[in-house]
């Protein structure tokens with residue numbers, strides 16, 4: 001069993017003029033086999049949490065720690081964190097012109113597995129994974145995320161999740177911008193990933209609709225840069241009805 | 257509207273003294289650090305070494321000759337248009353003429369290797385490559401070694417011939433090379449030229465394409481990689497003077513390190529007579545580190561409205577750290593990620609290289625450039 005522990009995490013964002021504190025002491029523990037939903041209004045710092053864990057250079061950790069099976073992730077480079085078993089499905093995946101999806105996937109799999117996957121197995125594996133996510137095979141030869149629609153980008157994030165099989169996945173608003181069919185396909189992808197109960201998921205979302213497809217074991221309400229309330233799946237239902245008003249003082253819906 | 261100093265009417269001469277010694281403010285020279293030319297531009301660089309040319313021998317359909325200055329074929333593709341080219345013209349003692357016979361298609365590329373005269377010495381040279389009617393050949397012109405070099409290279413592409421040329425400037429770090437390339441594209445002929453510039457302290461290549469008759473097609477590709485302190489300059493003039501010809505220019509450069517400087521000048525002229533011209537030119541530069549500078553000046557002059565199409569574009573961007581983060585977040589180590597991005601940037605050009613040996617060599621060269629700074 002693996003554990004991802006976030007302890008008293010304080011993070012500032014580097015802007016042109018000054019550093020601005022966004023995360024104000026986040027505490028959260030995710031064990032393998034668990035799915036934790038993090039729900040919060042826009043601007044509450046959810047993406048900042050995701051990026052800080054992954055090691056984005058714009059976000060500066062001022063104190064706290066993030067441990068993966070006791071190892072301090074914050075001391076590792078971005079790629080080392082990924083190879084340690086951490087995956088971030090981004091809210092806005094980055095376009096990389098000139099690098100084909102197939103070359104990218106193969107290079108990432110080689111890094112994750114420590115050796116190049118055998119060509120024959122690999123081709124099959126990728127084909128199957130793409131079919132599972134309703135991705136047209138022609139995408140393999142396209143540049144990474146370049147001119148993909150929002151939904152296509154999200155599917156490809158889950159494709160990578162499926163192929164890289166990390167210990168922990170942070171999914172940052174993977175549901176946003178998806179139509180009903182795409183939401184189902186993507187959710188099924190996440191459920192396949194967690195099916196063996198040996199993976200941990202931090203499912204970041206603003207809305208409750210993805211929780212109809214992916215059942216969380218825990219729900220945390222995120223506001224003002226920290227977790228302000230934790231509970232079970234019933235907390236999501238409550239948020240769906242009441243919105244975030246209780247936590248922010250402002251009316252913001254959590255339902256779609 | 258015809259601009260006042262149209263490139264089509266530019267001055268050309270075989271005589272050195274017909275050109276003023278450049279002072280650095282001239283349009284032609286304003287980007288070039290003259291101090292680093294070691295006197296190539298002001299007559300003080302006398303020839304002290306040899307311009308050694310080696311050509312694969314025994315390739316069926318290919319004749320290699322060493323000829324004197326009086327050979328009447330020399331100059332067939334163009335006349336010097338700047339003082340250094342005129343200096344090279346009046347200073348070389350023998351020229352190499354490589355001829356691909358009419359209706360032949362040699363197996364594999366013909367290798368022409370030019371070796372510099374060595375550190376502290378200067379050499380002037382002349383090479384002419386001729387593809388006769390209906391010939392179809394690939395020529396690799398490889399520059400290597402050290403020293404100070406100025407030369408003229410001519411590509412004479414006969415009627416319906418296809419000539420693919422790859423020029424590789426893989427000089428030692430201290431070399432200075434000012435080259436003038438002159439191409440003459442015959443009726444229905446095709447010239448594919450790829451210019452690769454990697455090594456040398458200063459490399460300045462001026463390349464002019466002239467069309468002799470209708471139906472000519474020129475594809476001019478370039479790939480350059482400048483490191484700290486290197487000055488790599490590419491100047492192109494595609495002169496559409498006859499109807500129904502095509503040109504397509506695509507140059508891409510990467511720069512890294514303090515004082516890395518690249519210059520790309522792309523002049524395309526469509527003269528009044530050149531109806532039905534189709535042309536496009538593009539230059540892109542990728543700046544990998546601080547302290548590097550890319551100048552890019554595309555210029556399209558159109559003197560007739562009766563054209564098929566004409567366009568130009570230029571863009572210089574910095575290496576995108578978001579791309580690096582994305583790739584690293586998938587476990588890809590930083591050096592591998594940088595390589596992926598830079599290879600991807602050059603991919604458009606690498607894909608067009610049909611000679612596998614050349615493509616593999618370039619991929620390896622790009623990787624080596626990236627490895628050199630520990631990127």
Ligand SMILES: Nc1ncnc2c1ncn2[C@@H]1O[C@H](COP(=O)(O)OP(=O)(O)O)[C@@H](O)[C@H]1O
Pocket residue numbers: 013014015022040041042043044045046047048049058
């Ligand atoms: N790169 C950045 N530059 C400037 N401000 C940022 C940056 N990233 C986040 N912020 C600010 O931090 C706060 C939290 O943003 P974010 O983490 O994206 O929230 P969420 O994902 O919950 O919508 C916002 O006020 C946002 O404007």
Ligand SMILES: [Mg+2]
Pocket residue numbers: 046047048091172173
């Ligand atoms: Mg967000």
